[in-house]
Amino acid sequence: MGGRVNEDLIKERRKCTFDIKELTHIIDCGEENTIKRKQIDNYILNIKELWDDVPEEYLSHKERYENAIKKAFIVLKVLRQLHTGNIQITDHRTPTNVYSIQDGIFRNVNPLLIHIGLFWSTIAAQASTEQQAEWLQPDSSMIGTYVQTELGHGSFIRGIETTATYDSTTDEFILHTPRLSAYKWWPGGLGNTANACLVMAQLYINGTCHGLHIFLAQIRDFDTHKPLPGIKVGEIGPKMGFNTADNGFLGFDNHRIPRTNMLMKNVQVLRDGTYVKPKHDKLTYGSMLLTRVTLISDLAYQLSKAATIAVRYSAVRRQSPIKSNEPERQILDFVSQQHKLFITIASSHVYRVVGLWMWNSHKRVTADIHEGNMGQLPELHALACCLKAISSRDASALVEQCRLACGGHGYMMASNLPQIYAYTTAAVTYEGEYTVLLLQTARYLVKFWRLAAEHKPLPQNFAYFEDYIKKNFEQWRNSPEGIIEGFKAIVAGKTKAAYDTLQCNLRNGREFEEAWNMASVQLTNASEYSTISRNDIEALQSRYEELLALIRPNAVGLVDAFDIRDEVLCSTLGAYDGRVYERMMEEASKSPLNEDVVNESFHKYIRPVTMKNKL
Numbered sequence: 186m187g188g189r190v191n192e193d194l195i196k197e198r199r200k201c202t203f204d205i206k207e208l209t210h211i212i213d214c215g216e217e218n219t220i221k222r223k224q225i226d227n228y229i230l231n232i233k234e235l236w237d238d239v240p241e242e243y244l245s246h247k248e249r250y251e252n253a254i255k256k257a258f259i260v261l262k263v264l265r266q267l268h269t270g271n272i273q274i275t276d277h278r279t280p281t282n283v284y285s286i287q288d289g290i291f292r293n294v295n296p297l298l299i300h301i302g303l304f305w306s307t308i309a310a311q312a313s314t315e316q317q318a319e320w321l322q323p324d325s326s327m328i329g330t331y332v333q334t335e336l337g338h339g340s341f342i343r344g345i346e347t348t349a350t351y352d353s354t355t356d357e358f359i360l361h362t363p364r365l366s367a368y369k370w371w372p373g374g375l376g377n378t379a380n381a382c383l384v385m386a387q388l389y390i391n392g393t394c395h396g397l398h399i400f401l402a403q404i405r406d407f408d409t410h411k412p413l414p415g416i417k418v419g420e421i422g423p424k425m426g427f428n429t430a431d432n433g434f435l436g437f438d439n440h441r442i443p444r445t446n447m448l449m450k451n452v453q454v455l456r457d458g459t460y461v462k463p464k465h466d467k468l469t470y471g472s473m474l475l476t477r478v479t480l481i482s483d484l485a486y487q488l489s490k491a492a493t494i495a496v497r498y499s500a501v502r503r504q505s506p507i508k509s510n511e512p513e514r515q516i517l518d519f520v521s522q523q524h525k526l527f528i529t530i531a532s533s534h535v536y537r538v539v540g541l542w543m544w545n546s547h548k549r550v551t552a553d554i555h556e557g558n559m560g561q562l563p564e565l566h567a568l569a570c571c572l573k574a575i576s577s578r579d580a581s582a583l584v585e586q587c588r589l590a591c592g593g594h595g596y597m598m599a600s601n602l603p604q605i606y607a608y609t610t611a612a613v614t615y616e617g618e619y620t621v622l623l624l625q626t627a628r629y630l631v632k633f634w635r636l637a638a639e640h641k642p643l644p645q646n647f648a649y650f651e652d653y654i655k656k657n658f659e660q661w662r663n664s665p666e667g668i669i670e671g672f673k674a675i676v677a678g679k680t681k682a683a684y685d686t687l688q689c690n691l692r693n694g695r696e697f698e699e700a701w702n703m704a705s706v707q708l709t710n711a712s713e714y715s716t717i718s719r720n721d722i723e724a725l726q727s728r729y730e731e732l733l734a735l736i737r738p739n740a741v742g743l744v745d746a747f748d749i750r751d752e753v754l755c756s757t758l759g760a761y762d763g764r765v766y767e768r769m770m771e772e773a774s775k776s777p778l779n780e781d782v783v784n785e786s787f788h789k790y791i792r793p794v795t796m797k798n799k800l
């Protein structure tokens with residue numbers, strides 16, 4: 186769409202007091218990354234076949250999938266070309282890699298997301314060198330997915346019922362779905378797209394269960410794509426979002442795979458059925474850990490999209506004067522609106538920085554694990570659980586806040602805010618449900634509180650538990666250091682309260698698991714523990730309002746610095762030029778209901794009723 190940039194946006198950009206490009210480079214972790222990102226953006230966004238004539242909302246469930254799969258294979262080809270050209274596109278130092286461009290192309294989810302993101306990365310992390318050499322071929326026929334969750338079990342994966350029984354006479358595993366609740370249910374790309382999968386199943390050797398292990402299974406013929414004998418596979422139906430992800434179900438009827446199809450980097454089953462244990466029980470859960478870490482950056486990116494749309498719209502939208510004799514104001518001038526939006530910008534930066542830090546920590550801990558040192562794994566797991574849970578919950582609440590901040594127009598699909606919300610809120614559940622993950626972190630904290638309570642030595646990271654017990658916390662100070670101290674006090678107080686309840690339940694004769702369940706609200710909820718006083722809260726509130734006023738002239742600059750192209754934002758409300766009403770009218774004209782001046786239903790159903798008395 187050609188035309189002038191909205192006058193209010195022009196003025197906002199003139200008001201900006203910092204160098205927008207400099208912030209973009211910081212977000213991208215360096216100017217060279219910005220340049221590389223823009224090259225990839227240009228390359229991909231110039232592929233004409235990736236653009237729709239009809240907005241995807243008007244397509245049927247089947248058409249949407251078919252459209253998405255067409256694009257997915259164009260993108261896959263590009264990814265392969267870029268890899269061949271040695272362009273590092275999976276570097277999560279920044280969320281602004283090729284994956285974010287896909288948000289624009291699909292306006293939904295790439296059906297190959299799990300193939301690219303989880304299938305290959307799990308093989309790379311958990312398959313032996315020989316297996317990798319065989320499976321990780323650039324021209325592989327395999328289109329895979331990660332198949333873990335079942336109809337009956339998602340959170341409690343030890344309850345998974347699919348079995349893999351070793352048959353030493355044929356040197357094979359027999360994959361089997363013993364009952365309906367054991368059907369695999371949810372995996373992305375499983376419904377129609379994948380011809381292979383990594384399946385999580387209980388390993389049985391000579392009648393002994395060795396717990397969960399990962400197996401590579403072909404499920405469809407590479408040539409005809411028909412399900413192999415003994416495989417029942419299909420798609421699970423429409424969802425709140427993720428509708429192009431082709432999530433599927435899968436059942437095995439004594440399906441045989443070679444022994445060498447168990448992922449054997451960390452654990453092995455030998456030809457004679459000998460089981461060689463892993464160095465750490467939970468290495469099999471490594472893919473979940475990695476995805477949780479990755480998601481923090483992805484959620485930061487979703488927040489930056491929502492903030493860009495809502496801030497630009499709020500600069501363009503004028504509604505009601507503040508003083509009665511004045512013209513109507515930009516809604517961005519209302520302090521309550523600033524409160525809704527600036528927190529989203531800030532949260533995006535927070536999770537971007539934390540996501541990057543976690544990504545680097547993951548790299549470091551993985552390198553240690555390769556050397557046989559598992560010492561840092563529990564802390565990384567505890568942090569990943571908590572941060573994935575909190576970032577997804579915050580992101581979905583803030584995206585929804587941005588949608589509401591755009592009033593009625595935010596309810597339009599063409600604003601793209603409903604789609605961003607549907608995408609973001611799914612992350613609260615997948616890769617570990619919110620409460621379940623918080624309880625994993627609580628388990629870790631309680632362990633160290635027990636040491637503190639028993640006056641045993643604590644690692645440096647938990648020294649503040651001891652400070653709390655000795656009442657060494659200083660009075661609240663309104664400064665970054667003071668805020669960190671305040672958070673430490675909250676964590677220590679919260680952990681103490683939960684621990685005390687747990688102990689009390691145990692003293693009353695409860696078994697540990699039951700006592701834990703009874704304390705679980707305290708284990709997950711924030712509590713009132715703080716060194717902060719009522720006066721401090723008032724001082725903080727007025728400081729906060731001062732800061733909102735300080736940010737106000739830079740609001741548009743701050744979201745421009747996210748540097749998200751219109752083709753990725755896909756929003757009538759958030760485009761760079763701010764021509765909101767023109768875009769809304771243009772999008773409305775694409776509705777199939779506007780194709781005929783009089784819809785044929787008028788003659789069939791309306792006219793016979795409305796004209797009845799007049800005939």
Ligand SMILES: CCCCCCCCCCCCC/C=C/C(=O)SCCNC(=O)CCNC(=O)[C@H](O)C(C)(C)COP(=O)(O)OP(=O)(O)OC[C@H]1O[C@@H](n2cnc3c(N)ncnc32)[C@H](O)[C@@H]1OP(=O)(O)O
Pocket residue numbers: 275284298299301302303306331333334339340341342343373467470471473474476479480483562563566567615616617618621625628629
């Ligand atoms: C690269 C491209 C990226 C693109 C951008 C990103 C976008 C990505 C979009 C993704 C699209 C969606 C895909 C979705 C996929 C899925 O959802 S896959 C399925 C995910 N499922 C889950 O997450 C299930 C959650 N449940 C669990 O993880 C486990 O059941 C549990 C809750 C952790 C409990 O496990 P259990 O075996 O019962 O253990 P416990 O008896 O409770 O003991 C826990 C001990 O184990 C330690 N531990 C647990 N997990 C780990 C781990 N992953 N790593 C290390 N350690 C672990 C834990 O600390 C306990 O230790 P101790 O206290 O010392 O006993």
Ligand SMILES: Cc1cc2nc3c(=O)[nH]c(=O)nc-3n(C[C@H](O)[C@H](O)[C@H](O)COP(=O)(O)OP(=O)(O)OC[C@H]3O[C@@H](n4cnc5c(N)ncnc54)[C@H](O)[C@@H]3O)c2cc1C
Pocket residue numbers: 299331332333334337338339340341370371372373427432611614615616617618619620621624705
């Ligand atoms: C969009 C989407 C994509 C997905 N993609 C995949 C995929 O590619 N591959 C795959 O294998 N799976 C996938 N999943 C499945 C996903 O991982 C599970 O849905 C998720 O792990 C939650 O498990 P659940 O559905 O069993 O929820 P449940 O565990 O049944 O949760 C229901 C409620 O019970 C509570 N609860 C459960 N256990 C406890 C406990 N111990 N203590 C306290 N409360 C508890 C939860 O907090 C929640 O409130 C996907 C899911 C979605 C929504």
